[in-house]
Amino acid sequence: MGAHPLRYRPGMPRNRQDVDRDAKIAEIREAAVGLLRAGGYPALSHSAVAKELGLARTAVAWYFASKDDLFAAALADIYAADLGTPPADGDVMVRLRWAVERLTALQPLTHALHERARHSPAAAELEAALQNSLCTRLRALLAPHVAADRLDRVTTTVVVFVEGLLVQPRTTPDRLGLLEFLVTELIGTPGRS
Amino acid sequence: MGAHPLRYRPGMPRNRQDVDRDAKIAEIREAAVGLLRAGGYPALSHSAVAKELGLARTAVAWYFASKDDLFAAALADIYAADLGTPPADGDVMVRLRWAVERLTALQPLTHALHERARHSPAAAELEAALQNSLCTRLRALLAPHVAADRLDRVTTTVVVFVEGLLVQPRTTPDRLGLLEFLVTELIGTPGRS
DNA sequence: ACCTGAACACCGTTCAAGT
């Protein structure tokens, strides 16, 4: 699409224009977040956002050209809000449980993200960022309890397992029980090669 | 919708009518299978099937009322064809690898199945059947190598892990390496409580 | 740069009408 010049109308100060644009984008993202939280990916559409903001359908498309661009932007906001502030205290299992429960609540949206990532670059980018963030955080969490030469594989294994946990709906005790079983199996033997 | 009487036109023998109906349904399922294999869930539609068979859109809907009914029926056929005949020989890892590679090829469709299972009873039913079949088979495969009191948990853990493996696209060596790591971790210590 | 409104080619579902 090419770069947008920072301003268009001569009389308008540069900063003000920027503020306006960012504020509008924020409005759109907020509306999209609301729709996603209420009805998941199917409930999100240019029309629905436009209706909420009193705009034409295509006005939203000016800022987010495709539905998946809009989806990725809104979902990034949701992840930031829901996963951004982990508990400061607590042991490994407490923190792990917190993350898994948060991710469970977002399961349908994460599901849609994986689905769309195969078609949309924006979705693929967010998918990679999420994966990366989860791995990094989990690695730091496990580092004190796992031998250095096993850390990478254990981390990836747990992340993959957690992703698998979210695929099918399960009861909370079920989920947490399975998680605890795996972690103690992998962590409980720090000496093994 | 109510039950369908077995025949309608008086002159038509009961068996013949059944055969016709089953043959038509088989045709529709085959066409749907082709569409799913070629373009995934988005490529499937009543229209597309009807076009291939020279019917009106709504004729297909007579047999499969909703898109998800059609989807579940066709995907069941695909699972039967692709996962129905596992290798007769080989050790645990060989058989596991075979299943994971087959499932990987079907990843996008299984993905769609999980997505739709939340809205469609037919999809939910197939999802449960698949999960059940995988668990049963894996349990039998692992039984000789795992202590009885750990068998259930180990089985579920591996199934969940495999489901997680399929969530994100990975290279084949990556996938198989992770799988081998987990299985040797869980299997290699049969004596532990 | 930003937004509108109309148009295009779909989609799934419903339903009256035929045989």
Add this chain to the structure above:
DNA sequence: ACCTGAACACCGTTCAAGT
């Protein structure tokens, strides 16, 4: 029972036209 054809209310995307 089975199938057609028309209708309904959408969808995402494109594009000429306005300011």
